Amino acid sequence: xxxxxxxxxxxxxxxxxxxxxxxxxxxxxxxxxxxxxxxxxxxxxxxxxxxxxxxxxxxxxxxxxxxxxxxxxxxxxxxxxxxxxxxxxxxxxxxxxxxxxxxxxxxxxxxxxxxxxxxxxxxxxxxxxxxxxxxxxxxxxxxxxxxxxxxxxxxxxxxxxxxxxxxxxxxxxxxxxxxxxxxxxxxxxxxxxxxxxxxxxxxxxxxxxxxxxxxxxxxxxxxxxxxxxxxxxxxxxxxxxxxxxxxxxxxxxxxxxxxxxxxxxxxxxxxxxxxxxxxxxx
Numbered sequence: 001x002x003x004x005x006x007x008x009x010x011x012x013x014x015x016x017x018x019x020x021x022x023x024x025x026x027x028x029x030x031x032x033x034x035x036x037x038x039x040x041x042x043x044x045x046x047x048x049x050x051x052x053x054x055x056x057x058x059x060x061x062x063x064x065x066x067x068x069x070x071x072x073x074x075x076x077x078x079x080x081x082x083x084x085x086x087x088x089x090x091x092x093x094x095x096x097x098x099x100x101x102x103x104x105x106x107x108x109x110x111x112x113x114x115x116x117x118x119x120x121x122x123x124x125x126x127x128x129x130x131x132x133x134x135x136x137x138x139x140x141x142x143x144x145x146x147x148x149x150x151x152x153x154x155x156x157x158x159x160x161x162x163x164x165x166x167x168x169x170x171x172x173x174x175x176x177x178x179x180x181x182x183x184x185x186x187x188x189x190x191x192x193x194x195x196x197x198x199x200x201x202x203x204x205x206x207x208x209x210x211x212x213x214x215x216x217x218x219x220x221x222x223x224x225x226x227x228x229x230x231x232x233x234x235x236x237x238x239x240x241x242x243x244x245x246x247x248x249x250x251x252x253x254x255x256x257x258x259x260x261x262x263x264x265x266x267x268x269x270x271x272x273x274x275x276x277x278x279x280x281x282x
Contacts, residue, residue, distance in 0.1 A: 002121035004256050005216055006095055008133040011123060014093070015045060021088050021144070023096045025104040026127070027052040029191075038099065042137040044130060047097075048086040048144065052104055052245075055082045056111060069271035070243035071107075073158070076115060080151060083112070087144025090117075097123035097130070101207060101214050103246045110248040110264065116152025122252060125215040156251075157263035159238055161272060164265055167238065168199050168279060174230060175201040176262075178241035178250045179269065186282040191242060194273035196280040198240065202229055206241070206249035222257035235261035240268040 002010070014020050024047040028034035032053050039049045050056055058074035060067060073079075088094060094112060096105040105122045112120040123130065131137070167173050175198050182188045184203040186195025197203070208225070211217055217225070230237055234254050241247040244266035254262055272278055 001119045002093060002095070003118055004121055004252060005124040006121040007124050008129045008135060011044075011095055011130070012133070012135050017093075019089075019091055019093050020046070021086060021092045021094045021147075022047040023086060023094060023105075023108060024049045025052065025056070025096050025098045025108045026100070027098065027104045035098075035104075040139065042139055044097065044127070045136055045138045045140075046142050048142060050082065050086070050096075050108055052107070055079070056108055067271060067274040069267035069274075071245050071266075072271070073111070073114070073244070073266045076151060079111060080115060080149060083115070083149050084147040085144075086147065088117070088147040088149045090148065090150055092117075092119065092147065092149070094120040095123055096120065097126050099127040101210055101249075102126060102216075102252070103206060103249050106248040106252045107245045110156060110251055113155040114158070115149070116154055117149065118155055125213065128214055157261070159263045159265050161265075161267055161275075161278070164198065164238065164240075164272070165278060171200055173236045173238050173263075175238045175240060175265070176230065176250060177201045177203050177269070178206040178239065178246040179203070180205050183242065183269075186280075192269065192273070194280070196273070196282040197269070198272060199279050199281040201240070201281070204229060204250060206246040206253075209249060209253035216253065216256055219256050219258060222253050223259065226254060226257050226259055230259070232259075233261070234259040237262035238265050239263065240265040240272075242268055243270045244268045
C-alpha cells in the first residue's frame with residue numbers, strides 16, 4: 001500500500017491492476033480550463049480527471065453569506081460521490097498526479113485521507129516524471145464502474161478561522177504558510193489583494209519540498225529542513241496557504257519526513273483576509 005509517494009516506475013508496474021485508480025488533478029489557478037484541456041490531449045492510461053474548482057472544492061459562500069475562501073472544502077458526501085464515480089472502492093489503491101509539482105495532487109491526496117482512505121499516493125515528479133520515463137499516454141477517457149467507497153474516520157485534522165483566531169492570542173500552535181515569500185510579505189497584489197499573513201505565522205514555500213527535477217526531497221532531507229522550522233514533532237502545527245491547496249503539499253512533505261499530525265486550515269489566507277476584523281501582519 002502506497003500512502004505518500006509512488007514513483008513512475010512503481011506506478012507503471014501496476015498499470016491496469018484491478019484495484020488501482022488513477023486521478024488526474026491538473027489545474028491552473030488563472031485558466032481553469034487548462035487542466036481538462038491537458039487531460040483531453042493526453043493522460044496516463046486509465047486516469048480519471050478531477051476538476052479542482054468544483055469537484056474538489058465547495059461553494060465559496062456559506063449559507064450566511066460569509067466568504068469561505070477560494071477553494072473551501074466541499075461536503076464530504078459530495079466528494080465521496082465524485083470518487084465513487086471515478087471507481088474508488090474501500091480497497092482501492094489511489095494514485096493522484098498533476099503537472100505542477102504536486103500542488104493540486106497533494107490537495108486531493110489530503111482530501112481522500114479526510115474521508116478516511118489511507119491507500120492514496122502522489123505520483124512523485126508528476127506527469128513530467130511519467131513522460132521522462134517513456135511511459136505511455138492516451139487521449140482515451142475511461143468509463144470506470146461505479147465505486148463503493150465508504151466514509152470512515154478522518155486520518156487528518158482541520159481547523160476553522162475561529163480556531164486560528166484564538167491561536168493568534170494563545171500561540172499554542174505554529175501556523176506555517178506555504179505561499180511564495182513575496183505573498184507572505186504582502187507584496188503580490190495580483191494573487192492577494194489584501195497582503196500580509198496571519199500574525200505569528202512562519203513561511204515555508206511549498207516548492208522548497210522539491211528537488212530541481214520536481215521530485216520530492218528524501219525523507220531525511222525533508223525532516224532536517226522541517227525540523228529546523230518546527231522542531232521534532234508536528235502535532236502543534238497548522239498548515240495554510242492562499243486557499244487551502246498548496247498547504248497540503250507541506251502536509252505531504254511532513255508525512256514523507258515522518259512528522260505527522262499537523263492540521264490544515266482550509267480557508268487559509270483568502271478566507272482570513274476577507275474579514276477586516278481579523279488581524280494581519282506584514
